[in-house]
Amino acid sequence: MSKFWSPFVKDLVPYVPGEQPKLTNLVKLNTNENPYGPSPRAIAAMQTELNDNLRLYPDPNGERLKRAVADYYGVQPAQVFVGNGSDEVLAHAFYGLFQHGKPLLFPDVSYSFYPVYCGLYGIAYEAVALDEQFQINVADYARPNGGIIFPNPNAPTGRLLALDAIERLLQANTDSVVLVDEAYIDFGGTTAISLVDRYPNLLVTQTLSKSRSLAGLRVGLAVGHPDLIEALERIKNSFNSYPLDRVAIAGAAAAFEDRDYFERSRQQVIVSRESVSSALQELGFEVLPSAANFIFARHSQRDAAELAAGLREHGVIVRHFKQPRIDQFLRITIGAPEQNQALLDALRGIVSSPE
Numbered sequence: 001m002s003k004f005w006s007p008f009v010k011d012l013v014p015y016v017p018g019e020q021p022k023l024t025n026l027v028k029l030n031t032n033e034n035p036y037g038p039s040p041r042a043i044a045a046m047q048t049e050l051n052d053n054l055r056l057y058p059d060p061n062g063e064r065l066k067r068a069v070a071d072y073y074g075v076q077p078a079q080v081f082v083g084n085g086s087d088e089v090l091a092h093a094f095y096g097l098f099q100h101g102k103p104l105l106f107p108d109v110s111y112s113f114y115p116v117y118c119g120l121y122g123i124a125y126e127a128v129a130l131d132e133q134f135q136i137n138v139a140d141y142a143r144p145n146g147g148i149i150f151p152n153p154n155a156p157t158g159r160l161l162a163l164d165a166i167e168r169l170l171q172a173n174t175d176s177v178v179l180v181d182e183a184y185i186d187f188g189g190t191t192a193i194s195l196v197d198r199y200p201n202l203l204v205t206q207t208l209s210k211s212r213s214l215a216g217l218r219v220g221l222a223v224g225h226p227d228l229i230e231a232l233e234r235i236k237n238s239f240n241s242y243p244l245d246r247v248a249i250a251g252a253a254a255a256f257e258d259r260d261y262f263e264r265s266r267q268q269v270i271v272s273r274e275s276v277s278s279a280l281q282e283l284g285f286e287v288l289p290s291a292a293n294f295i296f297a298r299h300s301q302r303d304a305a306e307l308a309a310g311l312r313e314h315g316v317i318v319r320h321f322k323q324p325r326i327d328q329f330l331r332i333t334i335g336a337p338e339q340n341q342a343l344l345d346a347l348r349g350i351v352s353s354p355e
């Protein structure tokens, strides 16, 4: 702390991202990256920008990317917002759409960035407990609120809320914004984007970090009514005059255009998820049904913190949250087949050795 800090900075509690280890020989299954890498068409598009165009400013409206997203989802470019990772898109949504004096509602457990944004922008919130099966119960959200946000599939549980339940939530909640954070939707859910034309208070966010394997590029997006998008644009343009750099606009647009590559890579992840889930069950884990590119699981006998530490000794890193209710779970990203095998081999050794 320093005397030069404003009182506001003194009280901020920032988000701590998952570890990005310096060692490269680790099997890294801790931050839900996609092992298959981005589309070759995305890489070629980025290379063209690097070779020919970096002396030029980017398009201030990111039109090429908005058009690619709009074409993919059958919406208008005016219904699309793009930003530096969905974290930035979410930050602008919190600032511009959730400041209404009434509490924002989100599930307990969900993405741990939500309370951080509330702290940053002074937004009151109520964390609404998930049910016994770690599911969102829509009826619990029928109370006065300044907005509702939840990840779908939820993180870190991986559990999916069906589209008809989301629609029930929207029908019961017409006076505040409902934000569905679809960071992991491509691994097993149906996007709520099909509902945005009917519900002007629905905002759907997505990321290119997971299913499109571009976490390092930092591109996220939101789709919703043009009035909601305009609010995000106003805020973003007050911080920064360009939505994304040229490389990101070109790479992300090409990633949306390359549908075949996208389908193949997400299917590979889904197939591996199912086989890793079964193998974990055979090793004595309870595995929550996952619609994401990770698995949330607890062992019937072994302590989760000890399992995570034991895995690390075997060179495998997974995520353990020291948080009430979920501190006996591990969140394990689905990797490439050889990474999944390394995880299972290490776990087999750990759970079969004496405690």
Ligand code: PMP
Pocket: 084, 085, 086, 087, 088, 111, 151, 155, 181, 183, 206, 207, 208, 209, 215, 218, 219, 220
């Ligand atoms: N939402 C959820 C639920 C997430 O788990 C993540 C990834 N940490 C994000 C949003 C942000 O992803 P990104 O900023 O990489 O788009």
